[in-house]
Amino acid sequence: METKPVITCLKTLLIVYSFVFWITGAILLAVGVWGKLMLGPYISLIADNSTNAPYVLIGTGTVIIVFGLFGCFATCRGSPWMLKLYAMFLSLVFLAELVAGISGFVFRHEIKGTFHRTYTDAVLNYNAEDEASRAVDNLQHRLRCCGVYNYTSWLASVYYPSNGIPASCCFNSSDCNPEDLRNATVAPSKVYHQGCYELVTAFMETNMAIIAGVTFGIAFSQLIGMLLACCLSRIITANQYEMV
Numbered sequence: 001m002e003t004k005p006v007i008t009c010l011k012t013l014l015i016v017y018s019f020v021f022w023i024t025g026a027i028l029l030a031v032g033v034w035g036k037l038m039l040g041p042y043i044s045l046i047a048d049n050s051t052n053a054p055y056v057l058i059g060t061g062t063v064i065i066v067f068g069l070f071g072c073f074a075t076c077r078g079s080p081w082m083l084k085l086y087a088m089f090l091s092l093v094f095l096a097e098l099v100a101g102i103s104g105f106v107f108r109h110e111i112k113g114t115f116h117r118t119y120t121d122a123v124l125n126y127n128a129e130d131e132a133s134r135a136v137d138n139l140q141h142r143l144r145c146c147g148v149y150n151y152t153s154w155l156a157s158v159y160y161p162s163n164g165i166p167a168s169c170c171f172n173s174s175d176c177n178p179e180d181l182r183n184a185t186v187a188p189s190k191v192y193h194q195g196c197y198e199l200v201t202a203f204m205e206t207n208m209a210i211i212a213g214v215t216f217g218i219a220f221s222q223l224i225g226m227l228l229a230c231c232l233s234r235i236i237t238a239n240q241y242e243m244v
Contacts, residue, residue, distance in 0.1 A: 007239070010232040011075050017225045018071035021090075024218065025064025032057030064093070071225070080233040087229035090222045097219035112201050119197060120148050126159045128166065137168035144171065145196035151188060153195070165191055 032055070067089050074082030122132040140146055146169035147153030154165045164182030167173065169191035180186045 007078075007232065007235055010228060010235065011078070014075045014225070014228040014232055015072055017228060018068050018075060018086075021071065021225060022065055022068030025061045025066075025068055027061070028057050028064060029061030032059075032061055071229070074229075075232070078236055080237045083229045083233035083236075087226045087233070090225045090229065094219050094222035094226070097215060097222070100215065112204060115200060116148070116197055119200075120153075123148055123153055124157050126154075126157050126166065128159065128163075137166060139196055139200075140166070140168040140192070143196055143199050144192050145194045145199050146192040147195055148197045149195040150193055151191045155184070 036055070036058070067086065070082070070089075071086045074086050119136075122136050126133045126136060128137070146165070151165055151169060154160050154169070159166065164178060164180075165187050167176060167178075167181065170176030170181075171192055172190070176190045180190050
């Protein structure tokens with residue numbers, strides 16, 4: 001079995017795997033950059049402090065891209081020690097992704113609690129000017145929701161006494177003026193009644209299983225690369241094969 005055709009077949013499979021692995025890194029890098037540029041305000045609503053999640057994705061994606069190329073080079077070169085190093089890196093990626101997936105699933109309730117706390121704080125201290133306030137406006141406008149549980153959440157905010165409910169709660173901006181939003185009797189007929197917290201947490205509960213499944217699937221795919229790299233390294237060493 002340990003012949004040149006077998007080694008060639010393993011090399012081909014490992015190169016294909018490394019290329020797919022490289023694409024995964026490119027996707028993580030793109031998601032990290034996109035998250036930093038587009039989701040910065042939203043991220044501030046689900047974390048007590050500034051989070052480094054986008055930078056972690058950018059860094060992880062960059063490292064995977066580098067090692068994906070390294071894996072292709074090690075495979076083409078047929079170097080046993082390079083292949084072992086590549087397998088070791090894949091094992092570390094596997095463990096990191098496994099821990100991240102388990103942590104996200106286990107601590108999903110803590111994540112929801114943090115979102116509730118930070119979003120409530122953003123509503124109570126809303127001023128229509130800072131980053132958190134702009135994030136609240138964007139969230140309410142995009143999800144068509146208002147307040148934490150409903151529009152009454154705004155009655156306790158520092159913004160309401162002088163400005164009323166924010167215009168981002170209006171379901172028809174052309175028929176929603178500041179006077180109406182300051183009127184506790186008229187405002188309810190002008191704004192969304194669905195609370196943002198319920199919508200966000202419902203989305204999290206519905207998609208958490210899918211996200212966890214995808215994460216675990218990607219993590220266990222590293223085992224394929226580890227197996228291919230280890231087998232190829234062993235066969236090359238046993239047959240003292242060198243690529244010309």
